Amino acid sequence: xxxxxxxxxxxxxxxxxxxxxxxxxxxxxxxxxxxxxxxxxxxxxxxxxxxxxxxxxxxxxxxxxxxxxxxxxxxxxxxxxxxxxxxxxxxxxxxxxxxxxxxxxxxxxxxxxxxxxxxxxxxxxxxxxxxxxxxxxxxxxxxxxxxxxxxxxxxxxxxxxxxxxxxxxxxxxxxxxxxxxxxxxxxxx
Numbered sequence: 662x663x664x665x666x667x668x669x670x671x672x673x674x675x676x677x678x679x680x681x682x683x684x685x686x687x688x689x690x691x692x693x694x695x696x697x698x699x700x701x702x703x704x705x706x707x708x709x710x711x712x713x714x715x716x717x718x719x720x721x722x723x724x725x726x727x728x729x730x731x732x733x734x735x736x737x738x739x740x741x742x743x744x745x746x747x748x749x750x751x752x753x754x755x756x757x758x759x760x761x762x763x764x765x766x767x768x769x770x771x772x773x774x775x776x777x778x779x780x781x782x783x784x785x786x787x788x789x790x791x792x793x794x795x796x797x798x799x800x801x802x803x804x805x806x807x808x809x810x811x812x813x814x815x816x817x818x819x820x821x822x823x824x825x826x827x828x829x830x831x832x833x834x835x836x837x838x839x840x841x842x843x844x845x846x847x848x849x850x
Contacts, residue, residue, distance in 0.1 A: 664702040666692045672713050676760045680710060680769040707772060714764060715779055717757040722786045724751075724758075729790050737798040741813060742840060745820060749832055752824055762821055788814060803849040816843050 670691045674683040685706055689696040703709040728747065732740045751758045768776035791810035802809060816839055824832045
């Protein structure tokens with residue numbers, strides 16, 4: 662149980678304070694154990710960070726797969742648009758997603774390669790599930806499954822940047838305009 666408590670507190674602190682601003686001593690204090698006791702569960706702060714990051718990726722891939730499975734009877738338009746809205750909601754309400762996105766933009770320098778390598782797993786899973794959505798839709802499209810998925814991921818990237826740097830109001834302004842252009846671009850109607 663303590664290892665899970667440590668991971669949850671670390672997740673919150675990495676979101677709130679970043680890697681550099683998070684200390685094992687503060688994590689230990691919040692969990693109610695001494696800093697030294699953390700070492701019986703994790704080799705180092707780097708080890709704890711990477712474990713929490715990989716768990717966040719698994720959590721997000723699981724959520725993503727569940728989302729698309731639950732919405733498979735909806736139109737492609739609605740599935741994709743609501744996914745963007747969900748990302749916004751969950752960024753502020755789900756530590757896993759917030760941590761994943763922030764660390765993908767600001768990974769600890771010395772862990773950059775490992776973080777980006779792990780993040781690539783998430784991106785590949787997203788591209789795969791998006792291609793499945795494009796291949797199974799009845800909506801007439803002007804793009805291939807791969808083109809639809811990759812262009813959607815670019816739209817999502819831009820909206821995430823807006824969300825992180827500018828906040829919710831700018832996110833919705835960008836979403837409104839960008840979505841219209843995106844949907845017109847991929848639709849064959």
